[in-house]
Amino acid sequence: MRSMGILAQVPGQILLPVVLLLTLTAIYVQEANMFALWITFGFGILGYLFRRSDIQVLPFVIACILARPLEQTAREAFAATGGDPWFLFSSATSILFMIAAVASVMFLSRK
Numbered sequence: 001m002r003s004m005g006i007l008a009q010v011p012g013q014i015l016l017p018v019v020l021l022l023t024l025t026a027i028y029v030q031e032a033n034m035f036a037l038w039i040t041f042g043f044g045i046l047g048y049l050f051r052r053s054d055i056q057v058l059p060f061v062i063a064c065i066l067a068r069p070l071e072q073t074a075r076e077a078f079a080a081t082g083g084d085p086w087f088l089f090s091s092a093t094s095i096l097f098m099i100a101a102v103a104s105v106m107f108l109s110r111k
Contacts, residue, residue, distance in 0.1 A: 007015065027036050050057050081087040089095055 024037060024040065027040055028034075030036075047057055050060070077087070078085070088098065
């Protein structure tokens with residue numbers, strides 16, 4: 001018989017408020033302003049609305065994590081080419097990736 005972890009035995013009514021309090025405390029200690037807490041509450045409300053609307057949260061989280069590096073890379077690429085957007089279609093590989101991206105969006109957007 002496998003033993004469960006101690007946190008798995010704590011009821012959700014107790015564990016979730018404790019985790020929320022520790023998270024908010026850590027955010028306030030790191031940022032030391034109320035604006036960070038309001039942003040946290042805003043994202044919490046947004047997550048609740050996503051869950052109520054049966055919208056997947058994971059793609060939104062991935063987009064938030066990858067947005068800054070992607071924007072930085074795009075800025076560097078455009079700066080290196082003098083702002084010419086046609087460099088995206090300069091090789092067969094890039095054209096293939098563009099077609100695959102458009103096809104996947106079209107395929108996944110239909111019900």
